[in-house]
Amino acid sequence: xxxxxELTQIIDGCKSGDAECFAQVVDLYGGRCYGYFxxxxxxxxxxxxxxxxxxxxxxxxxxxxxxxxxxxxxxxIASNIFHDHLRGRxxxxxxxxxxxxxLELRPIEAAQSDLTxxxxxxxxxxxxxxxxxxxxxxxxxxxxxxxxxxxAEMRSEPLGTALSKLHRGLKKLxxxxxx
Amino acid sequence: MNDHMYDELxxxxxxxxxxxxxxxxxxxxxxxxxxxxxxPAPQITPETLAAIxxxxxxxxxxxxxxxxxxxxxxxxxxxxxxxxxxxxxxxNRETPGVSYASLIPTAIWESEDLAxxxxxxxxxxxxxxxxxxxxxxxxxGDGELVAAGSLDEVELELIRIDTQFWKE
Numbered sequence: 001x002x003x004x005x006e007l008t009q010i011i012d013g014c015k016s017g018d019a020e021c022f023a024q025v026v027d028l029y030g031g032r033c034y035g036y037f038x039x040x041x042x043x044x045x046x047x048x049x050x051x052x053x054x055x056x057x058x059x060x061x062x063x064x065x066x067x068x069x070x071x072x073x074x075x076x077i078a079s080n081i082f083h084d085h086l087r088g089r090x091x092x093x094x095x096x097x098x099x100x101x102x103l104e105l106r107p108i109e110a111a112q113s114d115l116t117x118x119x120x121x122x123x124x125x126x127x128x129x130x131x132x133x134x135x136x137x138x139x140x141x142x143x144x145x146x147x148x149x150x151x152a153e154m155r156s157e158p159l160g161t162a163l164s165k166l167h168r169g170l171k172k173l174x175x176x177x178x179x
Numbered sequence: 180m181n182d183h184m185y186d187e188l189x190x191x192x193x194x195x196x197x198x199x200x201x202x203x204x205x206x207x208x209x210x211x212x213x214x215x216x217x218x219p220a221p222q223i224t225p226e227t228l229a230a231i232x233x234x235x236x237x238x239x240x241x242x243x244x245x246x247x248x249x250x251x252x253x254x255x256x257x258x259x260x261x262x263x264x265x266x267x268x269x270x271n272r273e274t275p276g277v278s279y280a281s282l283i284p285t286a287i288w289e290s291e292d293l294a295x296x297x298x299x300x301x302x303x304x305x306x307x308x309x310x311x312x313x314x315x316x317x318x319x320g321d322g323e324l325v326a327a328g329s330l331d332e333v334e335l336e337l338i339r340i341d342t343q344f345w346k347e
Contacts, residue, residue, distance in 0.1 A: 017239050019232075019235060019236045019239050022232070022235045022239070023232045024236070024337060026228060026231055026232055026235070027228070030223050030228055030231070031222065031223055032225040034220070035219075035220035035223075038220040038221060040221055044221060047223075048223075048227045049230065051223070051227065052227075052230070052231050052234060055231050055234070055235060056234060057234070059235055059238050059239060060238075096305055105272045121218055122218065123214055123215070123218035138211070142180070142212060145180070145181060145184060147184065147187050148187060148188065148191055149187075159191065159195070160195050163191060163192075163195065166208065167204050167207055167208060168202075169211075170207060170208055170210070170211025170212070170214075171207045171211065173211055173214060174207070174210055174214060177214055
């Protein structure tokens with residue numbers, strides 16, 4: 001990871017439309033953002049798509065970055081993209097369910113349809129058994145490497161709440177992995 | 180996870196929890212983090228990275244380049260071609276012709292806007308015809324069309340366009 005000064009120079013380059021600087025941001029953060037999306041979706045192709053969308057948004061919105069923690073800013077966009085995706089999927093699911101009732105088809109788990117066992121590792125399976133909010137908190141903290149203060153701010157919740165939620169979630173995850 | 184993050188966690192736990200609770204909680208969180216270290220998410224493929232970088236370049240190209248800059252590309256290409264023709268025409272009258280196709284920026288052909296492309300193509304063709312006329316005049320030894328004075332003007336125009344083009 002580059003130093004603060006290097007990162008500032010890279011971001012300045014991005015603001016002036018330098019493709020090479022954007023490429024450096026992709027190299028610096030692509031892996032972590034991909035991990036974030038993958039652990040939330042369990043789907044490599046979808047993670048590719050969301051990652052691509054994230055960096056396109058970055059190009060579009062870099063002018064609105066006014067300093068402060070770049071990671072925090074970037075992962076906030078990543079989180080918004082993930083939630084937009086969830087909202088879209090919910091709409092799609094509603095449509096599928098409406099159609100299913102109409103045609104009296106047997107239940108289809110639309111959200112799970114693209115998940116095959118070889119695509120999903122054990123941690124992914126157990127992560128999916130946690131509630132969505134705790135899962136997102138755990139994944140966000142691990143991949144963004146943000147401070148608790150930044151995470152609590154991003155999630156608009158008190159520091160203590162975020163901390164205890166994370167503690168309970170990770171403890172449960174470990175129990176599930178050991179069970 | 181970096182050490183700085185655990186330092187922050189320790190500080191936070193000291194502040195928010197009783198000392199007897201802080202230690203076990205920190206251990207639980209560290210153990211949970213290790214699960215992610217032991218079971219890493221798949222790596223992003225080099226193809227995906229390359230595709231994203233390419234998309235960024237394309238997006239930057241479309242968002243930072245105003246529509247009229249297409250004509251500047253063409254004008255710059257045409258001026259360069261005429262200058263080269265003039266140069267070769269003066270130094271070697273026997274040169275059969277100059278290839279100007281390679282001077283056309285490939286980005287022109289990446290557009291999907293057919294209506295706009297047609298208009299741009301017509302403009303481009305007219306520029307080519309103009310260059311062709313100049314080239315024929317040179318080959319025929321007609322000094323009136325591309326006289327030394329007009330070549331100087333063309334060069335000045337080239338410098339002006341080139342400077343404006345790279346400023347954008």
